[in-house]
Amino acid sequence: MSIDVKATPERVQADSDILISVENLHVWFELKKWGFSHVGWVRAVDNVTFQLKRGEAIAIVGESGCGKSSLMKTLLLLNRPHKGSVFFEGQDISNIKGKALKWYRSQVGYVQQDPYGALPPFMPVHRILEEPLIINGVKDKHERDERIRQALQEVALTPVEDFLNKYPHMLSGGQQQRVVIARAMILEPKLLVADEPVSMLDASVRVEILRLLRKLQEEHNLSVMYITHDLSTVRFFSERIFVMYAGKLVEQTHIEELLNNPLHPYTKALLTGTSVPDAANATHLKEVPPGEPPSLVNPPNGCRFHPRCAHAIAGVCDVKEPLHFEPVPGHFVNCWLYEDGRTSFPE
Amino acid sequence: MNDQTLLQIRDLVLYFKTSRGDVQAVDHVNLQLHKNKAVVILGESGCGKSSMAKAILRLLPRNVSQYHGQVLIDDLDVMTLSDEDFRRQVRWVKMSMVPQAAMNALNPVLRAGDQVAEPAMIHLGLSKDEAFDLAREMFQNVGVPVDFLTRYPFELSGGMRQRVAIAMALITHPQLIILDEPTSALDLLTQANIMNVLKKIKWETGTSYILITHDIATSSELADEVAVMYAGQIVEVNDAKSFFAQPLHPYSQKLMASVPRLYGDEEPDFIPGRPPSLLHPPTGCRFADRCHLRFDKCDQEPPTFWVDGHPVKCWLYEKDHQAASYTSSEAGDAS
Ligand SMILES: Nc1ncnc2c1ncn2[C@@H]1O[C@H](COP(=O)(O)OP(=O)(O)OP(=O)(O)O)[C@@H](O)[C@H]1O
Ligand SMILES: Nc1ncnc2c1ncn2[C@@H]1O[C@H](COP(=O)(O)OP(=O)(O)O)[C@@H](O)[C@H]1O
Ligand code: SF4
Ligand code: SF4
Ligand SMILES: [Mg+2]
Ligand SMILES: [Mg+2]
Numbered sequence: 032m033s034i035d036v037k038a039t040p041e042r043v044q045a046d047s048d049i050l051i052s053v054e055n056l057h058v059w060f061e062l063k064k065w066g067f068s069h070v071g072w073v074r075a076v077d078n079v080t081f082q083l084k085r086g087e088a089i090a091i092v093g094e095s096g097c098g099k100s101s102l103m104k105t106l107l108l109l110n111r112p113h114k115g116s117v118f119f120e121g122q123d124i125s126n127i128k129g130k131a132l133k134w135y136r137s138q139v140g141y142v143q144q145d146p147y148g149a150l151p152p153f154m155p156v157h158r159i160l161e162e163p164l165i166i167n168g169v170k171d172k173h174e175r176d177e178r179i180r181q182a183l184q185e186v187a188l189t190p191v192e193d194f195l196n197k198y199p200h201m202l203s204g205g206q207q208q209r210v211v212i213a214r215a216m217i218l219e220p221k222l223l224v225a226d227e228p229v230s231m232l233d234a235s236v237r238v239e240i241l242r243l244l245r246k247l248q249e250e251h252n253l254s255v256m257y258i259t260h261d262l263s264t265v266r267f268f269s270e271r272i273f274v275m276y277a278g279k280l281v282e283q284t285h286i287e288e289l290l291n292n293p294l295h296p297y298t299k300a301l302l303t304g305t306s307v308p309d310a311a312n313a314t315h316l317k318e319v320p321p322g323e324p325p326s327l328v329n330p331p332n333g334c335r336f337h338p339r340c341a342h343a344i345a346g347v348c349d350v351k352e353p354l355h356f357e358p359v360p361g362h363f364v365n366c367w368l369y370e371d372g373r374t375s376f377p378e
Numbered sequence: 379m380n381d382q383t384l385l386q387i388r389d390l391v392l393y394f395k396t397s398r399g400d401v402q403a404v405d406h407v408n409l410q411l412h413k414n415k416a417v418v419i420l421g422e423s424g425c426g427k428s429s430m431a432k433a434i435l436r437l438l439p440r441n442v443s444q445y446h447g448q449v450l451i452d453d454l455d456v457m458t459l460s461d462e463d464f465r466r467q468v469r470w471v472k473m474s475m476v477p478q479a480a481m482n483a484l485n486p487v488l489r490a491g492d493q494v495a496e497p498a499m500i501h502l503g504l505s506k507d508e509a510f511d512l513a514r515e516m517f518q519n520v521g522v523p524v525d526f527l528t529r530y531p532f533e534l535s536g537g538m539r540q541r542v543a544i545a546m547a548l549i550t551h552p553q554l555i556i557l558d559e560p561t562s563a564l565d566l567l568t569q570a571n572i573m574n575v576l577k578k579i580k581w582e583t584g585t586s587y588i589l590i591t592h593d594i595a596t597s598s599e600l601a602d603e604v605a606v607m608y609a610g611q612i613v614e615v616n617d618a619k620s621f622f623a624q625p626l627h628p629y630s631q632k633l634m635a636s637v638p639r640l641y642g643d644e645e646p647d648f649i650p651g652r653p654p655s656l657l658h659p660p661t662g663c664r665f666a667d668r669c670h671l672r673f674d675k676c677d678q679e680p681p682t683f684w685v686d687g688h689p690v691k692c693w694l695y696e697k698d699h700q701a702a703s704y705t706s707s708e709a710g711d712a713s
Contacts, residue, residue, distance in 0.1 A: 094565040095536075203652055204423070233422045233592055235636040238648040260566055263595070263638040267646075290640060304570040305640055306595040310618035313416075313600055316577060319570040321521075323535055 050254045051083040055115035058101045073327045075101035077278040088255035090265040093275035099258045140215030144227040146207035150199040157195040182213040205236035226258045241267045274298045277335040284362035294364040385411040390447035392433040401656045403429035405610035416587040418597040421607035427590045431556045470501040473554040480543035484531040491527030494546045516545035537568035556588045573599040606630045609664040613691040626690045629665045
């Protein structure tokens with residue numbers, strides 16, 4: 032059974048529960064020789080469709096280069112869609128400019144991977160947090176100060192006085208990431224996009240930051256897109272999970288379902304590849320697929336995972352792009368193994 | 379030192395001079411490693427792991443203020459050698475290193491194969507052709523296609539470059555390889571593939587490893603023993619089996635509890651506070667500020683106590699204290 036998930040804008044608008052709707056999104060980058068003659072496309076995101084509800088947290092998992100950041104940057108309108116659209120509260124925002132763009136950016140907070148790189152080194156914390164307020168027309172100095180204090184309190188950088196005048200290099204990695212989060216939250220956005228927010232931090236600090244993000248999500252009914260390559264942190268606060276491989280969404284479902292019943296061979300490999308601390312690990316090799324993700328300029332025909340897949344069906348997987356199947360209600364997978372109604376991974 | 383011991387580190391010290399005082403990055407460290415075993419050094423960022431690797435291999439920056447102790451490898455105290463002898467007899471020959479972020483440190487203008495072959499020419503005295511043949515063999519060992527021998531680093535992915543860096547450390551057949559965060563910057567499946575490579579090499583060649591990492595879960599893929607470092611000191615050394623089941627030092631316990639798990643209901647926990655500055659570390663137990671089990675005695679520096687043959691730097695393991703807590707819990711049971 033293959034299903035068509037194209038939602039019309041009207042349908043989206045009718046459902047006020049939905050904050051973001053991404054439809055047949057393609058993010059392609061043009062590859063040029065000598066700066067002008069076209070030689071091809073990097074298909075960083077290739078025909079992706081999904082919806083995000085208000086207050087919902089979803090995780091996007093995949094290896095580097097699979098298109099996670101390109102997808103995010105398109106949601107932030109730092110990239111524009113090559114094809115397809117992004118709807119925010121029912122409005123097509125794919126091509127908005129000027130005032131509308133400024134307003135939209137205030138609705139979306141962004142937390143990036145490298146907190147130090149994200150903060151201007153020559154600005155004290157106070158100034159870093161004040162900037163978005165000034166840009167967005169909060170003219171009253173008193174109000175700005177009040178909101179800055181509130182934001183710092185919310186990310187637990189207290190007593191606030193100790194942090195207002197510090198420069199980024201005076202803060203630990205975890206504290207820097209808190210400043211980044213405070214900046215992302217200061218305009219009270221409806222959506223928070225967090226791109227590998229903890230991958231550069233120590234384990235213990237990771238837990239602190241993930242808890243903070245979860246608290247903010249709950250208290251502000253925020254929608255969150257959490258991007259990571261680490262499956263073991265996903266359960267921490269997201270409900271649904273999308274697995275991406277080489278520019279494609281290959282599996283989407285609820286987290287517990289994904290952990291207990293992974294369907295796509297790539298997802299299965301990610302789960303097998305994730306270590307838990309156990310001395311027995313050292314006694315055997317891990318069964319993980321060989322090789323590396325393909326180039327997105329000339330991705331493999333058919334299923335993009337087929338050169339690495341132990342289950343590939345010759346004559347099918349290397350020829351036809353897999354359709355979108357729903358073997359278990361609410362559990363979607365793009366893989367030919369599920370064409371015949373199978374509901375679990377072949378052992 | 380028995381004949382299974384490969385490396386013995388005694389009272390190793392490496393301090394750096396800065397305008398605000400000495401950074402006590404490696405502070406009287408003791409560690410032992412057996413032949414064909416892997417010891418993992420775990421600890422948070424900045425606790426001195428890379429500095430310890432540098433101290434062992436004598437790869438020192440200019441601002442060293444103190445550097446002393448013993449590093450015995452095969453009964454030879456390499457700390458007593460001149461720089462020239464150390465270069466000729468120890469580095470590459472007895473031990474080599476895959477430095478932190480090695481994949482970004484390859485020479486951009488040298489072909490991968492030539493880079494891997496170079497130490498074999500310099501340290502094993504092989505001819506260019508012989509060294510290149512050996513490099514080809516190393517590429518196969520670490521899973522890099524041999525046609526990459528003639529490629530430049532920028533033509534390779536991060537995972538492939540990291541494998542090349544490992545091939546380079548292997549080519550002189552050292553008894554010991556120090557791996558500083560060898561997979562931290564890599565993707566999950568690349569990481570798993572490289573851990574497989576390291577395991578195979580260990581099983582097939584009898585090499586020993588010192589694996590430096592802050593990634594506890596992945597460290598268990600290679601560990602025979604685990605040493606936990608905190609604020610410049612080693613606070614626990616334990617065999618992998620006991621450590622991953624139940625670490626001894628309160629800091630190790632907290633570290634373990636911070637690891638998120640794929641399955642199970644237990645939520646990871648964090649350690650409040652931050653490690654102390656290594657400029658002026660506290661005089662008592664360095665973990666005391668953050669320790670949930672601290673008591674009066676912890677204002678003094680804990681010595682090393684031996685628990686079933688494992689060193690632990692924590693007052694909880696002092697005999698008197700154990701006796702005291704034993705009797706008090708017995709008393710509790712009786713009432
Ligand atoms: N050349 C130097 N001069 C002064 N201080 C230094 C020097 N090299 C390292 N340090 C300091 O020594 C301490 C230990 O650093 P080291 O690089 O060994 O930590 P690490 O445990 O390897 O950390 P990471 O996990 O971040 O790699 C840190 O406080 C660091 O800032
Ligand atoms: N501005 C750009 N121009 C050309 N290619 C790009 C650009 N941004 C990203 N890419 C390419 O798109 C692919 C996906 O990148 P990215 O979205 O950053 O992946 P991820 O975040 O999953 O690691 C990669 O091959 C990357 O090199
Ligand atoms: S479609 Fe075929 S090649 Fe692709 S993941 Fe499924 S079985 Fe493997
Ligand atoms: S010596 Fe005291 S403060 Fe230090 S780890 Fe042991 S119990 Fe905690
Ligand atoms: Mg990215
Ligand atoms: Mg280091």
